Amino acid sequence: MPAKTDIEQLRAREERMVAEVWNEGDMDVLEELTHEDYVGHWFSMEGGDTDRDGLRMFIEETRKGFSDFHMDIEFMVAEDDMITVGFTTTGTHDGEFMGIPPTDVNPGETPGIMVHRVEDGKVVEGWATWDALGMMQSLGLVPEQFRITDFLETGVTMARQGIMRRTADDD
Structure with a gap:
């Protein structure tokens, strides 16, 4: 059997990340697939970049906030040491998520994209974005149509x- 190409390895790694980490909550696999010096350039409750512990906490918080959370891969594009994954997520908001109390609403599919850069078989850098506004609207927290005053x-x-708290660090 021929060896997997680098691109095939990137795709297989991302499939594991989604299936085993995001969908099953296996944080040992997260440790295996991400570098200890991982840097995430995406929304963090603390602001700025996040590290591997921050990624782990976000995944755990997501899975607690949406106990039936599920992520599906819609597409993957890989080149050199980078892979882009288009995804959709589903789940019922039945636990606290990002400080928002449970609404017991399933917002339907929330689309997003994540990009990972890999070195020596481990994710060292990641970027992600998802339709947080659409999710908040589907949960009934933000009106579907609104003006700035709304x-x-x-x-x-x-x-x-x-639900939204100001802290001393916000000053």
Whole structure:
């Protein structure tokens, strides 16, 4: 049997990341597939880049907030040491997620894209984005159609309900 090409290895690694880490919650596989010095350039509750521990915490928080969380790969494009994965996620918001109390709503499919750079068989750098606004609208937290005043009013309401909290670090 011929050896897998680098591109085939990238694709297989991403399939494992989605199936075993995101869908099954196996954090040992996360440790195996990501470098200890991993840097994630995506939304972090603390702001700025995140490390492998931050990625682990985000995945765990996502799986707690959506106990039936599931990610499907829609497409993969790989070249050299980079792979891009288009995905959709589903799950019922039945636990706290990013400070938002459970709504018991399944927002339907939420699309997103993640990009990973791999060195020596491990993910060293990642970028990701997803339709967080669409998800918030589907959960009923943000109106489907709104003006800036509606958006600000929603923010004030969420703050009063303790959903959005200002901390001393925000000053």
